[in-house]
Amino acid sequence: MVVSPPLAKVQLDPFDLSWRSRLEAVLASGRAAGASLVEVFLESTDHIGLLAEQDNITNVSPAFGKGAGIRVFLEERDGFVSTNDLSERGLMVALEQALGMLGLERGSSDSSRFDGLADLRDYGQSKQAWLGHCPGLGEATSRLLEGTALLERHGQHLQARRGSYARDWQEVMVAASDGTFARDIRLHQSVGLNALAADGEHRASQGRRYGSSDRPDDLRQWDPNASAAEICASAQAMLRADYVEAGSYPVVLANRFGGVIFHEACGHLLETTQVERGTTPFAEQVGSPIAHAAVTAIDEGLSSGAFGSLSMDDEGMEPERTVLIENGVLKRFLSDRAGELRTGHARTGSGRRQSHSFAAASRMRNTFIAAGPHSPADLIASIETGLYCKSMGGGSVGPTGQFNFAVEEGYLIKNGELGKPVKGATLIGEAKEVMPRISMCANDLELAAGFCGSVSGSIFVTVGQPHIKVDSITVGGR
Amino acid sequence: MGTPLSATAAAQAPGLDVVQLGQQLERLAGDLGIEQWDLGAACSTDTSVQVDRGEAKQLKGAQRSSITVRVWNGDGLVGITSTSDLSKAGLARALAGAKEASAYGNANDTPAFSPLAGAPLQPLDQPIQEPQAILSLLTTLKEAERDLLGRHAAITTVPYNGLAQRASERIYLNSAGACRAQQLSTASLYLYARAEEAGRKPRSSGAVRLAYGAAELDIAGCIDEAAELTISHLDYAPIATGYYTCVFSPEAFLDLIGAFSNLFNARAVLDGVSLSNRESLGDSLAVPFLSIHDNGLHPGNIGASSFDGEGTPVGRLGLIENGVLSHFMHSEATARTFGVAPTGHAGLGAKVSVGPNWFEIGSGATGGGAQGLDRHSADGVVWIDSLSALHAGVKASQGSFSLPFDGWLIQGGEARSIEAATVAGDIRQVLKALVGFEGEAKVTPDGLCPHVWVEGLSITGDA
Numbered sequence: 056m057v058v059s060p061p062l063a064k065v066q067l068d069p070f071d072l073s074w075r076s077r078l079e080a081v082l083a084s085g086r087a088a089g090a091s092l093v094e095v096f097l098e099s100t101d102h103i104g105l106l107a108e109q110d111n112i113t114n115v116s117p118a119f120g121k122g123a124g125i126r127v128f129l130e131e132r133d134g135f136v137s138t139n140d141l142s143e144r145g146l147m148v149a150l151e152q153a154l155g156m157l158g159l160e161r162g163s164s165d166s167s168r169f170d171g172l173a174d175l176r177d178y179g180q181s182k183q184a185w186l187g188h189c190p191g192l193g194e195a196t197s198r199l200l201e202g203t204a205l206l207e208r209h210g211q212h213l214q215a216r217r218g219s220y221a222r223d224w225q226e227v228m229v230a231a232s233d234g235t236f237a238r239d240i241r242l243h244q245s246v247g248l249n250a251l252a253a254d255g256e257h258r259a260s261q262g263r264r265y266g267s268s269d270r271p272d273d274l275r276q277w278d279p280n281a282s283a284a285e286i287c288a289s290a291q292a293m294l295r296a297d298y299v300e301a302g303s304y305p306v307v308l309a310n311r312f313g314g315v316i317f318h319e320a321c322g323h324l325l326e327t328t329q330v331e332r333g334t335t336p337f338a339e340q341v342g343s344p345i346a347h348a349a350v351t352a353i354d355e356g357l358s359s360g361a362f363g364s365l366s367m368d369d370e371g372m373e374p375e376r377t378v379l380i381e382n383g384v385l386k387r388f389l390s391d392r393a394g395e396l397r398t399g400h401a402r403t404g405s406g407r408r409q410s411h412s413f414a415a416a417s418r419m420r421n422t423f424i425a426a427g428p429h430s431p432a433d434l435i436a437s438i439e440t441g442l443y444c445k446s447m448g449g450g451s452v453g454p455t456g457q458f459n460f461a462v463e464e465g466y467l468i469k470n471g472e473l474g475k476p477v478k479g480a481t482l483i484g485e486a487k488e489v490m491p492r493i494s495m496c497a498n499d500l501e502l503a504a505g506f507c508g509s510v511s512g513s514i515f516v517t518v519g520q521p522h523i524k525v526d527s528i529t530v531g532g533r
Numbered sequence: 534m535g536t537p538l539s540a541t542a543a544a545q546a547p548g549l550d551v552v553q554l555g556q557q558l559e560r561l562a563g564d565l566g567i568e569q570w571d572l573g574a575a576c577s578t579d580t581s582v583q584v585d586r587g588e589a590k591q592l593k594g595a596q597r598s599s600i601t602v603r604v605w606n607g608d609g610l611v612g613i614t615s616t617s618d619l620s621k622a623g624l625a626r627a628l629a630g631a632k633e634a635s636a637y638g639n640a641n642d643t644p645a646f647s648p649l650a651g652a653p654l655q656p657l658d659q660p661i662q663e664p665q666a667i668l669s670l671l672t673t674l675k676e677a678e679r680d681l682l683g684r685h686a687a688i689t690t691v692p693y694n695g696l697a698q699r700a701s702e703r704i705y706l707n708s709a710g711a712c713r714a715q716q717l718s719t720a721s722l723y724l725y726a727r728a729e730e731a732g733r734k735p736r737s738s739g740a741v742r743l744a745y746g747a748a749e750l751d752i753a754g755c756i757d758e759a760a761e762l763t764i765s766h767l768d769y770a771p772i773a774t775g776y777y778t779c780v781f782s783p784e785a786f787l788d789l790i791g792a793f794s795n796l797f798n799a800r801a802v803l804d805g806v807s808l809s810n811r812e813s814l815g816d817s818l819a820v821p822f823l824s825i826h827d828n829g830l831h832p833g834n835i836g837a838s839s840f841d842g843e844g845t846p847v848g849r850l851g852l853i854e855n856g857v858l859s860h861f862m863h864s865e866a867t868a869r870t871f872g873v874a875p876t877g878h879a880g881l882g883a884k885v886s887v888g889p890n891w892f893e894i895g896s897g898a899t900g901g902g903a904q905g906l907d908r909h910s911a912d913g914v915v916w917i918d919s920l921s922a923l924h925a926g927v928k929a930s931q932g933s934f935s936l937p938f939d940g941w942l943i944q945g946g947e948a949r950s951i952e953a954a955t956v957a958g959d960i961r962q963v964l965k966a967l968v969g970f971e972g973e974a975k976v977t978p979d980g981l982c983p984h985v986w987v988e989g990l991s992i993t994g995d996a
Contacts, residue, residue, distance in 0.1 A: 106884065108804060111639050111641055111642075112637050112639060113639045113642065113883075113884045114639075114882065114883050114884040115612060115613075115634040115637045115638075115883060116613055116614075116615070116634075116882065116883065117613075117614045117615070117630045117631075117633075117634055118614065118615035118616060119614075119615075119616050119618070119626065119627075119630070120599075120615075120616050120617030120618060121617065121618060122617060131588075132588065132589050132590075132592075133591055133592075134591075134592040134593070134594075135591060135592070135593045135594070136593070136594040136595065136596075137594070137595040137596070137597075138595070138596045139596065139597065139598050139617045139618070139619075140596065149594075149596075152594050153594070155667070155668075156592035156594070156667050156668070157592070158668070192633070192634070192636075192637055196637055214805045214806075215804060215805040215806050215930075251805065251806055251930050258930065258931040258932070259931065260928065260930050260931060298933075298957075301774045301955075301957070301991060301993035302774060302993070303995070331585065331590075332585070332690070332692035332693075333689070333690045333692060333727070334690075334692045334727065336735075412595055412597065414591065414593070448925050449922075449924055449925035450922065450925050451921065451922045451924075451925065453737065453921065454692055454693060454725060454727055454737040455727065455734065455735040455736060455737045456735070457937070457953060459921065459922050459925070459926070459937045459955070460922075460925055461922075461925040461926050461935065478933075479933055479935050479957060480935070481922075481925075481926050481935040481936070481937070481955050481957070481993075483937055483953055483954075483955055483993075484953075485734070485953070529953070529955075529993065529994075529995055530993070531935050531937070531954075531955030531957055531993040532935065532957060532991070532993060533957050533958075533991040
């Protein structure tokens with residue numbers, strides 16, 4: 056193994072108590088100008104991305120930066136300005152712009168509208184050393200090359216092999232005129248392998264990505280052999296697979312990343328941003344059944360090491376375990392500061408954003424359907440003709456609740472047993488219609504890391520579920 | 534050391550002090566023993582507004598700056614680092630980071646300066662517009678929303694809307710004296726309405742407009758199009774699964790071609806993830822009446838760049854000419870491998886990405902294809918207005934796609950909205966199954982294209 060120093064440790068000015076007076080000046084100025092609430096989000100980042108192709112490292116891309124987002128509320132309206140200039144003057148200029156958006160001006164001397172910041176809640180104090188404990192460039196590149204070599208060992212007809220690794224370190228500080236004053240350090244790492252198999256006209260590409268939060272050793276504990284073996288087996292199975300025949304079928308969705316169906320079909324519709332827009336069919340359904348009684352769904356930010364876990368959200372609130380649906384009945388929406396203000400749904404520690412360039416919005420964290428009483432085999436056995444979706448790709452949901460997602464690895468089900476592999480399937484439907492059709496949940500809940508892009512940018516999330524059965528869903532194919 | 538940077542560049546990019554930036558880089562690089570470097574930098578000021586039923590929903594402003602420095606170490610290996618910190622300390626950290634990263638540069642594929650980084654650029658007619666006050670933008674958008682809501686009783690909200698304007702600058706410098714700078718102002722408007730009638734499912738559609746400034750935006754046209762499309766989807770029905778002749782709107786066909794642009798991408802070819810290979814040039818890839826050019830300099834390309842990430846001039850390049858694969862898009866490194874000139878499609882990196890600028894799609898000089906096509910008098914034809922979820926439903930390295938879409942089934946000349954459906958196929962078969970083009974080519978944000986007829990595509994519906 057190549058020995059190297061850790062990845063570049065960027066010595067950006069730390070967010071510590073020395074910021075209190077500067078932030079209080081901004082907040083006091085904003086409140087004195089008439090704002091209902093002022094919030095400052097400070098961010099410092101240190102990123103590294105690596106790419107291995109075949110048996111070479113082909114890209115090393117470090118990046119670092121800093122910035123601030125200032126949000127001003129006037130009752131339910133808000134203005135938001137982001138800047139890379141963290142000087143006192145830079146922050147005041149940004150504040151003035153945000154105030155101006157609401158027709159407010161700095162200049163009043165009424166300082167009685169702000170009582171100062173509370174004591175700093177410093178979630179980052181115990182995380183100072185994390186960056187130094189992450190793998191260095193030499194160690195990280197060696198692990199990736201080990202992965203692409205294992206693809207070659209396990210695979211057949213491989214035309215391209217890729218491994219990628221990303222490490223995102225983020226220090227944040229949140230200060231608001233309601234006294235909120237909190238700091239955190241976040242660490243996310245993800246590693247993935249991809250293989251493209253080709254044999255004549257037949258092609259199949261498969262990949263898996265693993266991710267964690269707050270675990271500096273995670274890349275060291277990653278099992279590239281298991282990843283490579285799983286990917287190659289999947290690529291081999293799909294290489295000569297026929298296209299799935301289009302139609303409506305009962306389907307069984309595998310655990311882990313199968314949870315993307317709930318994320319897309321229902322999770323987004325339970326964010327208060329959707330209530331605000333009037334784009335969720337569930338806005339008035341709290342307390343009413345919206346899913347089959349077999350379904351209990353949860354969103355939380357607490358699972359140790361999960362990609363979507365947080366010590367605090369991007370508005371300084373500790374995350375909750377939020378039961379969204381219990382035995383089919385809608386219980387809660389995910390809410391942030393603006394969501395609480397505009398919809399009345401209490402905050403859940405779900406205010407999240409990609410970076411200082413985005414205002415926080417209500418977003419999912421670790422979202423999953425709870426385990427049920429059945430075995431996965433029970434679900435397969437209950438279907439005469441249908442589709443088993445072993446591996447899912449990405450998906451999306453539209454403004455009327457229509458969702459879709461791609462099946463990366465599928466198998467026909469015939470007479471209660473798995474049959475031949477099929478490719479090219481896309482599952483489409485509407486949340487209101489599909490949620491009551493999730494009739495069976497197995498006992499093998501597992502989570503999987505992913506990225507979610509929405510109104511406040513791309514964020515780290517976890518999806519999850521046990522194997523589930525959907526009684527009928529439209530399968531796009533050929 | 535490179536040639537001293539021209540003082541004239543400063544006048545071209547007043548927000549980024551190109552001369553000072555270049556001189557700082559020269560000094561800092563010298564301190565670190567770096568003799569060869571280049572740099573891409575950008576800064577922008579954005580303002581945007583969103584509204585919700587007559588009220589301001591969010592007003593947003595942003596000042597952004599970013600820089601990517603690339604250095605060559607003593608072994609000729611390349612490293613990069615990016616940062617949003619343009620202070621002297623930030624630049625020093627970036628250079629040090631790039632030098633550290635260069636130890637892991639790929640000896641088998643090392644980029645160099647583009648031989649065209651100093652070549653003359655074609656002038657672009659891009660008038661710089663003064664930004665409007667954000668409260669003026671808000672007033673404009675409120676009026677647009679009110680107008681759209683008044684077009685039909687079923688249109689109750691415009692849940693996705695935005696009016697934005699941007700002033701931006703970008704530069705490219707290298708230690709051999711190349712210096713590029715470009716300023717730009719742009720504005721955009723999008724309106725996506727939601728309509729619902731009693732006992733029926735909600736329907737949604739919308740429109741987008743781009744211009745060089747907010748005052749130039751075709752707001753009335755955007756409202757008209759959003760209203761027309763949304764209303765047209767109110768009367769919907771499921772479609773039976775089967776094979777149909779499809780008419781792609783210009784936007785939908787451009788989306789499809791863009792999703793499979795690895796066909797023309799030399800980087801993807803060299804990486805083994807393209808549907809083409811090094812011997813594919815000259816292959817008959819499509820019907821003989823299809824030509825696809827990439828032309829980032831087309832006057833319809835709002836926001837066009839005159840140079841790419843490596844400083845290479847952008848131009849017009851034939852990708853498919855009369856059905857034959859004619860050229861690949863290149864960076865400096867891929868062009869050197871193929872023994873051709875860079876084409877103006879590069880990013881900036883240790884491994885340089887390659888991507889399209891703006892497509893022109895239509896019949897070549899020879900013309901051809903079915904004539905007189907008219908979807909408004911067709912029968913049994915599916916009119917695909919927009920494709921969704923391309924990130925999930927396109928398998929670019931396999932050629933296949935399965936995508937949800939919004940559109941209409943045309944029977945006896947009558948168009949009725951399709952409730953929910955997917956279209957699936959293989960891009961290589963699509964290119965061979967073109968029937969012809971309908972109407973004049975339309976300028977869209979992604980390119981120029983007429984309506985495109987394709988036969989034999991698989992449609993999955995609920996009927």
